[in-house]
Amino acid sequence: MLSKLCDIYELYGFSRLESSAIETVDALGKFLPDTDRPNEGVFAWEEDDTWLALRYDLTAPLARVYAQFRNELSNPYRRYAMGPVWRNEKPGIGRYRQFYQCDADTVGSASIVADFEICSMLSEALEAIGIARNDYIVKVNNRKILNGIMEVSGLFDPMNLDYKLKERGIVLRAIDKLDRLGAENVSALLGKGRKDVSGDFTEGANLSNEQVTRVMSFINAKGNSEEKTVQNLEELVKGSFVGDEGVRELSQILELSEAQGYMSDRVSIDPSIVRGLGYYTGPVYEAELTFEVFDSSGSKQTFGSVAGGGRYDNLIKRFTGQEVPATGISIGVDRLVAALNAKRENNREPTGPVIVTVMDKDMLNLYQNIVSELRSANIKSEVYLGNPKNFGNQLKYADKRNSPIAIIVGSDEASKGIVQMKDLVLGSKISKNATLEEWKSQPAQKAVKRENLISEVNKILNRIKEP
Amino acid sequence: MLSKLCDIYELYGFSRLESSAIETVDALGKFLPDTDRPNEGVFAWEEDDTWLALRYDLTAPLARVYAQFRNELSNPYRRYAMGPVWRNEKPGIGRYRQFYQCDADTVGSASIVADFEICSMLSEALEAIGIARNDYIVKVNNRKILNGIMEVSGLFDPMNLDYKLKERGIVLRAIDKLDRLGAENVSALLGKGRKDVSGDFTEGANLSNEQVTRVMSFINAKGNSEEKTVQNLEELVKGSFVGDEGVRELSQILELSEAQGYMSDRVSIDPSIVRGLGYYTGPVYEAELTFEVFDSSGSKQTFGSVAGGGRYDNLIKRFTGQEVPATGISIGVDRLVAALNAKRENNREPTGPVIVTVMDKDMLNLYQNIVSELRSANIKSEVYLGNPKNFGNQLKYADKRNSPIAIIVGSDEASKGIVQMKDLVLGSKISKNATLEEWKSQPAQKAVKRENLISEVNKILNRIKEP
Numbered sequence: 001m002l003s004k005l006c007d008i009y010e011l012y013g014f015s016r017l018e019s020s021a022i023e024t025v026d027a028l029g030k031f032l033p034d035t036d037r038p039n040e041g042v043f044a045w046e047e048d049d050t051w052l053a054l055r056y057d058l059t060a061p062l063a064r065v066y067a068q069f070r071n072e073l074s075n076p077y078r079r080y081a082m083g084p085v086w087r088n089e090k091p092g093i094g095r096y097r098q099f100y101q102c103d104a105d106t107v108g109s110a111s112i113v114a115d116f117e118i119c120s121m122l123s124e125a126l127e128a129i130g131i132a133r134n135d136y137i138v139k140v141n142n143r144k145i146l147n148g149i150m151e152v153s154g155l156f157d158p159m160n161l162d163y164k165l166k167e168r169g170i171v172l173r174a175i176d177k178l179d180r181l182g183a184e185n186v187s188a189l190l191g192k193g194r195k196d197v198s199g200d201f202t203e204g205a206n207l208s209n210e211q212v213t214r215v216m217s218f219i220n221a222k223g224n225s226e227e228k229t230v231q232n233l234e235e236l237v238k239g240s241f242v243g244d245e246g247v248r249e250l251s252q253i254l255e256l257s258e259a260q261g262y263m264s265d266r267v268s269i270d271p272s273i274v275r276g277l278g279y280y281t282g283p284v285y286e287a288e289l290t291f292e293v294f295d296s297s298g299s300k301q302t303f304g305s306v307a308g309g310g311r312y313d314n315l316i317k318r319f320t321g322q323e324v325p326a327t328g329i330s331i332g333v334d335r336l337v338a339a340l341n342a343k344r345e346n347n348r349e350p351t352g353p354v355i356v357t358v359m360d361k362d363m364l365n366l367y368q369n370i371v372s373e374l375r376s377a378n379i380k381s382e383v384y385l386g387n388p389k390n391f392g393n394q395l396k397y398a399d400k401r402n403s404p405i406a407i408i409v410g411s412d413e414a415s416k417g418i419v420q421m422k423d424l425v426l427g428s429k430i431s432k433n434a435t436l437e438e439w440k441s442q443p444a445q446k447a448v449k450r451e452n453l454i455s456e457v458n459k460i461l462n463r464i465k466e467p
Numbered sequence: 468m469l470s471k472l473c474d475i476y477e478l479y480g481f482s483r484l485e486s487s488a489i490e491t492v493d494a495l496g497k498f499l500p501d502t503d504r505p506n507e508g509v510f511a512w513e514e515d516d517t518w519l520a521l522r523y524d525l526t527a528p529l530a531r532v533y534a535q536f537r538n539e540l541s542n543p544y545r546r547y548a549m550g551p552v553w554r555n556e557k558p559g560i561g562r563y564r565q566f567y568q569c570d571a572d573t574v575g576s577a578s579i580v581a582d583f584e585i586c587s588m589l590s591e592a593l594e595a596i597g598i599a600r601n602d603y604i605v606k607v608n609n610r611k612i613l614n615g616i617m618e619v620s621g622l623f624d625p626m627n628l629d630y631k632l633k634e635r636g637i638v639l640r641a642i643d644k645l646d647r648l649g650a651e652n653v654s655a656l657l658g659k660g661r662k663d664v665s666g667d668f669t670e671g672a673n674l675s676n677e678q679v680t681r682v683m684s685f686i687n688a689k690g691n692s693e694e695k696t697v698q699n700l701e702e703l704v705k706g707s708f709v710g711d712e713g714v715r716e717l718s719q720i721l722e723l724s725e726a727q728g729y730m731s732d733r734v735s736i737d738p739s740i741v742r743g744l745g746y747y748t749g750p751v752y753e754a755e756l757t758f759e760v761f762d763s764s765g766s767k768q769t770f771g772s773v774a775g776g777g778r779y780d781n782l783i784k785r786f787t788g789q790e791v792p793a794t795g796i797s798i799g800v801d802r803l804v805a806a807l808n809a810k811r812e813n814n815r816e817p818t819g820p821v822i823v824t825v826m827d828k829d830m831l832n833l834y835q836n837i838v839s840e841l842r843s844a845n846i847k848s849e850v851y852l853g854n855p856k857n858f859g860n861q862l863k864y865a866d867k868r869n870s871p872i873a874i875i876v877g878s879d880e881a882s883k884g885i886v887q888m889k890d891l892v893l894g895s896k897i898s899k900n901a902t903l904e905e906w907k908s909q910p911a912q913k914a915v916k917r918e919n920l921i922s923e924v925n926k927i928l929n930r931i932k933e934p
Contacts, residue, residue: 006470012847013820013847015868043512052510074868076864086488098489108853113850256832256835365726375478382584385543397541397542400541400542
């Protein structure tokens with residue numbers, strides 16, 4: 001899966017950057033995305049009077065590398081990165097202390113085309129790893145429109161960026177929780193605050209009723225067509241320069257997406273997407289998986305967001321002093337793997353290797369010949385390497401490895417130029433629920449000529465792939 | 468390259484294991500490969516009263532995972548792993564504090580077939596990533612033979628494993644340095660010791676002259692055929708049970724390798740290979756690159772070892788208490804990448820994306836159509852995303868990205884249904900050293916019909932690939 005993601009990133013002209021997993025706390029601190037969150041939650045230690053930490057994402061190291069090497073890098077600089085990141089937090093379900101991210105960013109381009117490209121690439125990447133169209137959607141919005149709503153509501157002053165900064169932070173995070181909390185609770189958080197089921201009180205943004213209504217109408221601005229949504233947003237930000245700019249940018253992404261065939265089944269405008277991080281400055285995007293799976297308790301659930309990103313034109317400036325526009329995406333690999341596995345669960349393919357069993361220790365070279373032949377035909381396979389005395393253990397091993405086929409050759413078969421092929425998938429089906437007739441018509445074990453080995457193995461593998 | 472290595476490992480029936488980069492110092496300590504090296508050289512810190520450290524290799528985490536989950540894992544357990552490891556040492560040329568390893572191990576099989584398989588897989592893996600046959604060799608030896616030599620030399624007592632342990636450690640590390648120090652210096656280290664050019668004295672193993680001669684004759688036991696080498700070794704360990712066993716194991720690998728077509732151009736017996744780590748118990752192997760490259764000072768050098776491994780039947784026992792046979796290989800990815808790059812250097816391919824330049828901002832959809840078409844044909848490509856005003860900057864960008872081709876389309880070309888294709892490789896050759904005739908016969912820029920875009924781009928890409 002990772003290599004398929006990389007292939008798509010490469011196809012789009014991004015080059016891989018491998019950077020250190022360890023950064024100085026100082027360098028990370030300069031880029032900490034959320035200035036209102038304390039510099040904690042990272043694994044850090046002191047080494048020769050310098051505080052070091054494991055990276056908590058791939059964006060901060062990109063900013064550090066770009067700042068350090070910008071004179072040698074191409075401009076724009078297009079890199080992708082893949083690797084583990086670490087958070088020093090209590091782990092929970094779907095929340096790990098070490099997880100994989102797969103990022104792509106374009107640094108040095110202010111063009112909205114760069115943002116469109118990230119959205120289309122995200123769509124291609126999800127399809128490349130086997131997520132069907134209509135099983136996902138890339139949602140797009142623009143932070144400038146939210147700022148426009150804030151401006152016309154008296155919560156944002158383009159001439160004084162610090163004005164009501166704290167309130168706007170609360171609004172941002174409240175909208176970001178819409179999925180989880182629902183509209184009513186988000187409204188409460190925009191107003192006086194909210195008491196959760198445990199009785200804990202979360203302070204609200206203390207907006208007036210009119211302000212709350214405006215922000216909520218922004219969230220609910222999705223119309224029955226993309227064009228209608230843009231029109232609704234245009235209406236809502238009337239009078240705000242920045243809001244107007246946001247609508248124009250969104251229109252440009254809409255236009256490019258329509259022309260390139262991404263609207264609306266792959267990419268779609270969704271005003272409720274704002275992304276929680278404070279550093280985004282323009283387009284924001286999020287990929288959601290829309291298919292349902294059964295969780296361990298048997299109830300249906302959707303996986304939701306597996307990737308997100310946006311434009312962050314001011315982040316690198318914190319280090320270089322110069323404005324450097326940038327936009328990018330981060331795919332949460334572990335969530336994606338979990339989703340794919342859950343989807344595959346109902347319809348599990350035996351993806352293990354073909355096992356060549358050992359009937360006779362003097363025939364090891366023949367067994368090796370067989371796996372060589374299978375591997376040359378690109379079929380995963382191995383000779384059983386445990387103690388071969390107990391044949392039952394060999395079949396148990398094949399079962400544990402989720403193996404589709406066991407190959408059995410004794411001296412008798414060898415002298416006749418045949419091999420016995422045991423179809424383990426069919427065998428397990430038959431032993432569970434076949435009638436006697438089925439059993440007879442579909443023997444799970446059969447002798448095949450040695451020269452037909454590959455074609456017979458492929459027959460079974462192909463049957464398994466198409467249920 | 469990494470995905471090609473993984474493909475081969477999968478083909479051989481290994482399954483990927485992703486484990487934590489952070490381990491407890493305690494767990495790492497139990498597996499520290501060299502008991503005579505202090506537990507240092509790792510990045511470690513204290514977290515809630517527990518000392519944590521970044522893994523320094525992928526074998527110790529495997530042992531920890533196997534010990535922890537052995538009841539749930541298949542037996543034998545065949546896993547591969549790929550990822551960064553960390554050493555807290557002074558970095559130097561070719562010596563990094565963070566580097567990538569790509570390991571495959573079979574745990575729970577005492578069969579020599581498992582060792583043969585690792586050697587053949589290593590050979591297939593190197594060829595899969597583009598190292599030609601005869602540009603590498605997988606060298607095999609067996610620790611038991613070295614122990615046999617030690618036994619007949621009075622340096623090893625199978626009934627008292629601690630006897631002369633320190634001396635044997637010195638012998639092991641001295642032989643491991645043969646490549647770097649040469650035979651004379653290794654002899655000195657086996658005897659009284661050695662003063663290096665800086666004047667520092669390294670203590671020797673203090674063997675007698677006769678003992679030194681025996682050990683050196685082991686190192687030099689390679690004959691003019693594989694069979695002759697085995698015969699020489701058999702001769703040298705006569706009288707040692709363990710030595711005899713080592714020779715039998717080596718013969719078995721020889722037999723399998725010959726039958727499967729790996730001898731002697733891909734896998735070869737080399738008695739001078741012992742591997743430095745103390746934990747190996749049987750077969751040891753090392754992959755060496757044999758081609759020469761020019762280093763930055765212009766002098767020829769060979770890259771030497773890029774992978775190594777062997778059988779370590781006692782390592783996991785330290786944790787589980789039970790004997791668990793295991794064998795495996797570790798590929799040093801960074802050295803391999805450096806070697807491949809150095810080899811490619813003389814004959815550098817432009818591996819960057821095709822750049823579609825921006826002549827007219829109103830034609831962005833057309834430019835996007837072109838890259839869509841190129842990507843669908845699996846050709847890396849991108850639209851230039853910087854400020855398009857200065858066309859020279861667009862070509863400079865293409866040059867910096869090592870791009871093979873620039874596509875140029877203005878409104879004139881668009882109306883005629885053509886695109887201009889600039890062959891950047893040919894262009895740079897022509898501008899350097901072409902005659903006027905060549906210039907005329909091979910124009911570096913030409914107009915092609917829009918419908919022939921893919922075939923024309925592929926023509927250039929194919930020409931570049933075959934110099």
